[in-house]
Amino acid sequence: MIDVSLQLAVSDARRRFDLDLAFATDAPFIALYGPSGAGKSLTLQAMAGLLPVHAGHVKLDxxxxxxxxxxxxxxxESRGVGYLFQQYALFPHLSVRDNIAFGLTSWRRRLQPADAARVDELIDAFGLAAMARSRPASLSGGQQQRVALARALARRPSLLLLDEPFAALHTSLRRELRDDLRELRRRLGIPAVIxxxxxxxxxxxxxxxxxxxxxxLRQRLRADDPGLRAALEGRP
Incomplete structure (x- = not known):
């Protein structure tokens, strides 16, 4: 069960944006959908603890x-949430392996044997062995996404947050990676918000x-709702 209620505001010198929404669901894979500026990414950031919240709660199971x-x-770092950023946010100076391992290390300690094994497991699972020593700039968009997703999963999160994970990819690759992501979530058995x-x-x-x-929040629809496509495309 994901149970979220959020009230927060972000502003700069020119404008202010207020987010005020609540939802609770047992669905394994949910989508926050809407135009740019609707508050979708702000919701993810607040759930992950990356934004201060004026009032509300976030509960997971x-x-x-x-x-x-x-x-x-x-x-x-204590929420047990894996976050895939829209532009992947890979560290350009780190190798693929070190990017994946980043959340498992700190300035106080080096990678422990169990954590190193976890990184190797993810490298193999995502087909990244041949590029484990490469840096992000040498990777394709799809490869960068796999690295970012592996990093998000390295700490075995209880929830996966995905911010526009296909935005930078061309159409044919999007289809392939959608299938991969759907199967990955099913296999891991953790809830996801896209x-x-x-x-x-x-x-x-x-x-x-x-x-x-x-x-x-303007509307809530199940995947099997016959009006879903029309609602997504803004048709009556």
Missing amino acids: GRTLLDTATGVCLPP VSHDPDDVMALADEVFLLEGGQ
């Missing part, structure tokens, strides 16, 4: 990650869809 009413606010403004991504992956607009 009964575990409280955030509850402003009781003062609970776990830091990002942010997208592409109807095809949503139709291919999501069990439940939340339509966002202007920082608010």
Whole structure:
């Protein structure tokens, strides 16, 4: 069960954006869908602990990650959340292997044997062995995505957050990686939340869809709803 209620505001010198939404679901793969600026990525960032929240809560299978009413606010590294950033956010100066291992190390300690084995397992699982010593600049978009996804999974998260994971990829590769991602989530058995403004991504992956607009939840639809495609395309 993913249970989220968020109220927050972000602003600069010119504008202010308010996010105010709530949803709870047992669906294994959900999508936050809407136009650019709807608040989709802000929702993911708040769930992951990357943004301050004025009021609300984030709970995962009964575990409280955030509850402003009781003062609970776990830091990002303690939330058990894997995050795939829209532009992958790989470290350009690190190799593929070191990028994947990054979340398992700190300035206080080096990679432990069990963690090193976990990195090797992910490198093999994602077909990255031949490029394990390469740096991100030498990789294709699809390869970079696999590295970023492996990094997100390195700490065995209880929830996977995916921010526009196919935005930088061409159409044929998107189809292939959608299939891979769907199978990966099923095999791992962990819930996932994907942010997208592409109807095809949503139709291919999501069990439940939340339509966002202007920082608010406007509609909730199941994958088998006959009106889903029309709702995604803005047709009556």
